[in-house]
Amino acid sequence: MSTLQGRIDQTIANVADFPKPGIQYKDITPLFLDAELSNDIVDAFVEKAKGKIDAVCGIESRGFLYGIQIAQKLGVPFILVRKAGKLPPPTVSQSYDLEYGQATIEVNETYIKNDMRILVHDDVLATGGTAEACAKLVEKCGGKVTQFSFIVNLEFLNGSDKLTSFTQDIVSLTTY
Ligand SMILES: O=P(O)(O)OC[C@H]1O[C@H](OP(=O)(O)OP(=O)(O)O)[C@H](O)[C@@H]1O
Ligand SMILES: Nc1ncnc2[nH]cnc12
Numbered sequence: 794m795s796t797l798q799g800r801i802d803q804t805i806a807n808v809a810d811f812p813k814p815g816i817q818y819k820d821i822t823p824l825f826l827d828a829e830l831s832n833d834i835v836d837a838f839v840e841k842a843k844g845k846i847d848a849v850c851g852i853e854s855r856g857f858l859y860g861i862q863i864a865q866k867l868g869v870p871f872i873l874v875r876k877a878g879k880l881p882p883p884t885v886s887q888s889y890d891l892e893y894g895q896a897t898i899e900v901n902e903t904y905i906k907n908d909m910r911i912l913v914h915d916d917v918l919a920t921g922g923t924a925e926a927c928a929k930l931v932e933k934c935g936g937k938v939t940q941f942s943f944i945v946n947l948e949f950l951n952g953s954d955k956l957t958s959f960t961q962d963i964v965s966l967t968t969y
Contacts, residue, residue: 797837800830801944801967819945819969821855821916834966835862838914838942841964842867845939846912848905850874852898852927855916859944863914872904872911874927885933889926891919898926905934918943918965921952928959940964 795803804823811818824831838859842849848870851860857873864871877886877897884899905911911931913924918941928938938959946953946965953963 797833798967801834804830805945805967817969819917819947821944824944825858831859834944835859835866837966838863838964839866841942842912842940845910845962847910848872848936849912849914850900850905850927850931852913852915852923853879856914858916860914863912863942870904872900874898874900874930885930887926887929887933889922891922896923898923898930900927900930900934902934905931905936907935909936910939911936912940912942913938914942916944918946918952918956918963920950921955924952925955925959928956932959945969 804827806820806823808818808820842863846869849860849864850872851857853875861871877899880899880901883902885902886897886899888897913927915924918924924941931938940960940962941956942964944966946968948968956963
């Protein structure tokens with residue numbers, strides 16, 4: 794029986810030069826074709842976060858997919874962190890650089906309570922700009938990030954360097 798990491802690695806597809814030349818794009822969408830593997834992935838994240846968090850912030854869009862399942866299994870709120878202009882007020886915003894562009898994310902500022910322990914969850918950690926921006930949003934709202942979790946860490950981009958000042962607890966199920 795192969796490990797969870799082995800099963801994930803066999804399932805994720807690498808797409809060269811998408812969405813721009815030079816990018817090795819990790820397509821995680823085949824994971825969702827496999828219900829048993831997806832359940833095992835959610836369980837692995839839940840095991841890592843159990844007892845450590847009061848809410849999950851999932852980052853649009855791929856951070857929503859397992860993020861809400863993690864929150865529901867742990868019995869804690871799921872908070873949507875969305876691209877600019879999608880959420881009604883009152884929101885707080887944070888801009889950041891991506892591996893292939895620039896973006897702004899927002900969250901409803903009333904959802905994160907003072908000292909709430911937050912799991913920031915997303916599918917891929919690349920340069921770390923997105924997760925860092927989300928952590929800044931959490932802090933602007935008075936919360937604190939106690940864990941980051943990702944399916945994939947593109948380790949060669951050193952994204953975790955941007956996150957360790959928030960917490961050292963950075964979970965990834967596979968790395969490239
Ligand atoms: O570590 P970073 O360099 O910031 O990159 C990681 C982010 O890039 C991708 O999102 P994308 O903006 O492509 O949006 P999507 O999830 O809506 O496809 C991915 O889902 C992460 O959110
Ligand atoms: N190389 C990559 N593959 C998939 N998602 C990404 N998000 C940022 N960089 C990515």
